[in-house]
Amino acid sequence: MPKFLDRLPGQALRIGVSGFAVSLLKVSRWFGPKAELLAEQPFSPEGVGALHAHHAIGVALRELLAGQDVQGWPASFVLADELARVWQVTPPAQAARLADLEAAAALRFHGLYGEPAANWKIVADWDARQPFFAAAMPQPLLATLEQAAAEHGLAVVEVQPHFVTAWNRWQGAVKTGAWFGQVHDNLLTLAVLDGKRLNAIRALPVPRGADQYWLAQTLKREALLAGLEAPQLLQLCGQVPPLLAKPAANADQIPCTVLGAALPGEEKWSLASVLAAGGLAA
Structure with missing residues (x-):
């Protein structure tokens, strides 16, 4: 039987995605625990290719959500850093359009990683005045996550690499x-x-x-x-x-x-569950 979740104001879900497990947390701004571990689903990637790994993640995610009534819940995904790419981009001289910055980011990505950026979604704090950092996530993996979320009625709020969640949380400190x-x-x-x-x-x-x-x-x-x-x-x-x-x-x-500080109970969590809580304040 699915476990029914009654959603209160300020509550949402966070899903950690690594190369060996997916994990589901319920997080809350005002009611109950700051973060509550609901479920985790380990898996063994099939083969060594990225597409096989993405397929294994999709299967594990569906198994994870099958035991939860998450219809209508907002959800954020946190990706292990090894599933994403983060790099610095120097804006071209006299860059005036977003398209100029996107082209520079794609060119730098190709130079660093030896593959075209077409199969990756690139996000950044675009800045035409000074170097900035960009993050890329595989389009096939994003499609897998979005499809599994849609099948279970989740509203995807954001997908971010683990380090980005930490930087966004702590850079002001x-x-x-x-x-x-x-x-x-x-x-x-x-x-x-x-x-x-x-x-x-x-x-x-x-x-x-x-x-x-x-x-x-x-x-x-x-x-x-x-x-x-x-x-x-x-x-x-x-x-x-x-x-x-x-x-x-x-x-x-x-x-x-x-x-x-560590969240209550975090010392007993697996690495995938700690990943899901990336960027949360205790």
């Missing part, structure tokens, strides 16, 4: 001279900042036992690559290892602070 990062599944997605402006986004594996020494060396290396001074502070969100958040022991280390 990042201090001058600091860099920002998100840790999820032993991966640090690092926003290299020049003042308040994004300079680069880097995905860095976090080795077992990573500590303040590893963090300082990593940040200094990334600063050299970007031609910038090392940050005075790193502000992290997500699953931050305790060793990284310890106070800096000497002047050679770079202080690290954690933004926000």
Whole structure:
């Protein structure tokens, strides 16, 4: 029997989509828990190609929603960062139209990833005056998500990569001279900042036992690559290892602070469910 959900004002659904599971949360602004885990559906991708993975995600999503009465609910999808692309775009000189910026983003995408942008949906904070960042999501995957949502009467509000949800949530809290990062599944997605402006986004594996020494060396290396001074502070969100958040022991280390707090019960959630809650405030 489906589980019936009575929707109150300010309530919505969030669906996390990774390469191994989909997860369903009910979130609320005013009533009840901030986020409640409703269900999760793991899966094994068929084959190694992207189309097979998208098919497996669609099957898992339908199985996830089949046990829930979600008709008419608004839903936001959060995609694992490995399912999307994020890159920097330099606007062409004297760009005057949105079409100019879209063409520049598509050209840069092709140069970085070696494939045309036609099969990807590109979104960005378009800016003709200075470099900006764009995100791309596979059109076949988006079609799969939208079709499954329509079959169950969901109203899709937005689809965003995981890092984008975190950046949108926390960018206003990042201090001058600091860099920002998100840790999820032993991966640090690092926003290299020049003042308040994004300079680069880097995905860095976090080795077992990573500590303040590893963090300082990593940040200094990334600063050299970007031609910038090392940050005075790193502000992290997500699953931050305790060793990284310890106070800096000497002047050679770079202080690290954690933004926000875990949601109630989050310590028992799987990686896919934590993904679904991306960008939510505790």
